[in-house]
Amino acid sequence: MKDMLKPTFVLVITAIVASALLAVVYEKTSPEIEKRAKEKLLDNLKTVFPVEGADYKPIIEDTLWCVEKEGKRLGIIFVNGMRGYASVIKVIVGVDTTGKIVGVHIPKEGLSETPGLGMKVTEPWFMEQFKGKKEEEVKLKKDGGTLDAVTAATISSRAATNAVRLGMEKYKKYLKEEEKSENEWYQKHLSEFFPDAEIKEYGDKIWMAVKDNETLGTIYLSYGEGYGGKFGVLVAVKDGKIRDIYIQSPDEGFPETKEFGCKVRENTYLKKFIGINPDEAGMIDDITGATITSEALKKAIVSGYKRVGGE
């Protein structure tokens, strides 16, 4: 018995002391480590998009920021990575609202490309040449673009340029001030559903149309994920039945194709929805050639109505 107890006891004590010690060290160092990481990040953001007094607001954690000054969007900064020769090459890129690169930074830390060859993508001359370039220009000269590759490190250079270009493509929709333009488009249409009524905000993206203390109906805004992207739908409901539907126009950011997706905006199709309960929108037929868009519309109507909670 004693043979079993003593070793157990010793090991348990050792483990407890070790964990206690580590807990203390962690407590002391972790704020510092976090602070370093934040400082480093802000430093990097300032390098690729240097604007005096600008705010760097995160849109996607650790990936995407928008640069704003006095409420005006100046551009975005994104982080993107691409497999290089021996490691993933991470690029931090600042893009202004015209789609031109303001600055590119490739951090040395964590990069393990070949020293003296692939590592040279972190040299200033390589990063400088991205400045002012548009998406389609961001390619190596040997791939038909405008950038010089690091001699004898084509793979690393190509990975870095691809990371920049693909990132620009992926995040360019954030160059527009999405929320602002959204505000404009639906505000204008709210009053069209119930003429002469007063529109009162009732909840998040939900409005009531009131006239002479009498509720005429409810309007809600919902979004569908279509073929080309997100689009907004305004639905007016009265007595549990759809009274009218408005889908944002291409000018207002409707992203679907003209030939097919846009057909969901036509009155002949939208008429089918009028008079039914929004919960039953799923029963309406899809438009041939625009199934994804039609499905997205129906889903948006149903999910938006759930949010309203009936009437």
Next chain:
Amino acid sequence: MLKTFIDGIVKNNPVLVLAIGLCPTLAVSTSAFNALGMGAAVIFVLTFSNLIVSSFRKVIPDNLRIPIFIIVISTFVTIVDYVMKAYLPGLSKNLGVFVPLIVVNCIILGRAEGFAYKNSVGKAVLDGLGSGIGFTLAIFIMGTIREILGQGTWMSIPGGFEGFKVLGQGFLNYPVLFMILPPGGFLVIAFLMGGIRYFEARRSA
């Protein structure tokens, strides 16, 4: 007592004579500053693990000694890792995985098992310091040779000091690149070991 200390540096130099702990030596000795950072980490871990192991050597059950050594060593390695991340982030990024890997560095486990477990606290600490400095010296010499030849600088610090331009501008533009790559590491360590054997053979002859 002093002999224990000197032995760790010269006669029992872990890297150049005993040829243990070669993996981090080859990987991290790409620059003198990295080598110093790694050396400091190893000295710290080695000295303290030797101290603890030796102080508790009468309480540690024989059949449990390896797990306990590992707990002790990994605790100190984790402390080094945290502190480096907090106060020397550049160095920590450069050494990367080789700091946590000190846990399985055979120099440290070897000294704990082979020396500290059997000797008094004072001797164990001196042995830890000696072996640690021996390791640091070896890796620092290698880092110096490799950095000067392979990069044209000496003691450059990532994100800080640019380093002494030992061999002039021409060398900065066209350094002997492969000295920084793995083959350079093997070549340098081979010459160092060969040199030591040569002098030893001549002295005893």
